[in-house]
Amino acid sequence: MAIAALMPSTFAQTCATINPAQAPTFASGYSGRVVMNGLKTPRGIIFDTAGNILTAEQGSYGVRWIQLTDNGGTNVCVKTSKQLISDTSINHGIALTPDGKTLFVSSLTTVWSWTYDAATGAVSNKKTVIQNMRNGGFHLTRTLLVPKANPNVLLVQRGSDGNIDTAAAQIGTARSQIRIFKISEIQATPVDYTVGEVLGWGLRNTVGFGEDPRGGIWSVDNGVDDMQRGGRDIHQTNPCEEMNYHGLINDTASPERGKHYGYPECFAVWDPSVIPNGANLKVGTPFVIGTPSGQNTDEMCQARMAPKLCFPSHTAPLDIKFNANGTAAYIPFHGSWNRQQPDGFRLARVTFNPATGVPTEPSTSTTAAQNIMYNANNAGCPNRCFRPVNLAWDPKGRLFMTSDTTNEIWIIGGAS
Template sequence: MLLAIAALLPQALAQNCPTINPAQQATFASGYSGRVVMNGLRTPRGIIFDNQGNILTTEQGGYGVRYIQLNDYGGTNVCVKSSKQLIADSSINHGIALTPDGKKLFVSSLTTVWSWDYDGTTGTVSNKKTVVQNMRNGGFHLSRTLLIPRAQPDTLLVQRGSQDNVDTAAAQVNTGRSQIRAFKISQIQNAPVDYLQGEVLAWGLRNTVGVGEHPNGGIWSVDNGVDDMQREGRDIHHTNPCEELNYHGQINTTSDPDRGGHHGYPDCHAVWDPSVIPNAAAQGLQVGTPFLMGSPAGQNTDAVCQARKAPRLCFPAHTAPLDVKFNADGSAAYIPFHGSWNKSPPDGFRLSRVEFNPATGMPVEPATSTTAAVNIMYNANTQQCPNRCFRPVNVAFSPSGKLFMTSDTTNEIWVIGGAT
């Protein structure tokens, strides 16, 4: 009997997941690899892990929330053990978050955030509640990203984008648009609240779909810049403005000077390519400098923009970063760039790594850097994008420290090797 068991052990240890051919091939930087864990999804967007190591993903294609159990045989040798619909709701489109104790699940639509009691062992939900409401925009920027910081587990962060490319009304904080607001979970469980009742964690953010927490409790976000930009009558939109990495302070420090800051939108944006901006050198404009869209006049000047919160890092225009997640020691952030529609040739369509100093919780590169985002997974030929490319949306680290990524155009979930 013992000999028979011993003979079976190598077979058990050598189990391999079946290969799933990707819809579009990906190229990986040295030291990185990846494979498709699951395909055939319906426009997967948000992705998180529960405390049992199961994936929860929102599917924008009218499905709701999916619960996925995994078999993990080491490295990227990961595959689906079982999959089922956890929540059926065609209005669910992106945001998903779980309290650190794994017992309360939050999901969003264009207008509403709901909560459920959650059991990760059985993959079941109960006791649905509406917790935040009245977030409708006029058909523009439909995502409502959610984050529950581990450093402040009674806080739910809810992002809301602009109502238009240039949403002039978003210059008023009481519109509730182009903002991140914070809500006390213990309070919103008692009765639903209007979005405007949340604390303003940050505003002047055009469409900050990606929100993440550094291990030190710092809150970071990535913002999608304005389209069709002009400056003093010149079209500069192909390479400006930059996509932004913004900092919003320590979530457990209410007096943090970066908390509640205005980041410039709708009037102010940050430079990516000063070479196409009229008189950029004379006006002191360089990569990362906030500047005014249109033509400065009177009191409406670049100086007004530079008095607001500047991005900590910039990325190429229109590459559309949609998430930012940190590794365990805080030495790197991983950012998926969903890719452009407003740029020729197309740009983005990649997963990148940004180095951080774990001691300070800040990026290693200066705000003027153009090389801070190092591509680790990308489409070799973006000329065929977006239709014949993978398009990364969200990333999440599993409890064991592996990085997973959703791709909405190819309806896949990937696991990324080497991302530590």
């Protein structure tokens, strides 16, 4: 009888299985399960200090607060959820200060802040902090990051206003850039985006950026569509999607600080075999779009900042998150629309050397991103497959991921 009385407490509770909209394939050692579905185009995802999920949902929703039931490992499910902020203009960016008390969320035009209470899941004291970021019809997201190495600043990304935004060649347009804002200043008085310090520019559409354990800032950039070179269409396999480095956030003398990364004139090679007069070009080498002439030459491009790594064209990396010891970065590839054979639609791992803080593979590598979660067949993509968007580590060091096409949040087993 004593044994029988103990039996209910010795068996761990199990979350109900949620069948995925489209079942993915996992690499050896990895697994995953759906934590929640039925969301409204989830994009940005973060955890608060109490272990609750906050998502920015692009489907005319706003911000959702999700409290979890945690049975250990990937056995995690939703205890309760609610709409934290109702705002149909919220479309991607979300960030918390490391103390968990100030929440930032973005739209096409604006960044707002709220005072946030993790214990009750409540916000108050809404403020406009950054404004006037509107683009015409392109690249509408504004990714946000409060670095752990410097919790006094907010990084804000803004993409180009067009496939080739010629005006972005002028730094004063404040497009295709990442800028730095002092939180104390923007909390006191709202500012225009042009006021921020330039961390990097010439970044076509850097939807994803993150911080390594040393305080280094890394980004992933989406290359140009429909690329031509010397009158030849090379867009099926060029340019590459870039992984760029922007230096230590606390090192204002960093050689990467405020530098130009090439756009709109320059991109990096993925497939040199199809590039006219490309005998001297290798994977990752910056080169000029169109026909080289005058000052617009490959040499001009190579004088600007080159990517640290390249990924296949049009795979659309949208985030980069480092593990705690700096041995790996995880990158979700949202997937292509601008190539005949769909590509992307996967979660990948890039190995880093924690002693040096750089990838173990050289910049010329075509195998640096190792797929850990992917669609077995991309033929049904983008509408009939999972499309990863954003990543977040929970307080226990487990990796979570949003998929916007399937309206899901996943937990990924084996990621570390």
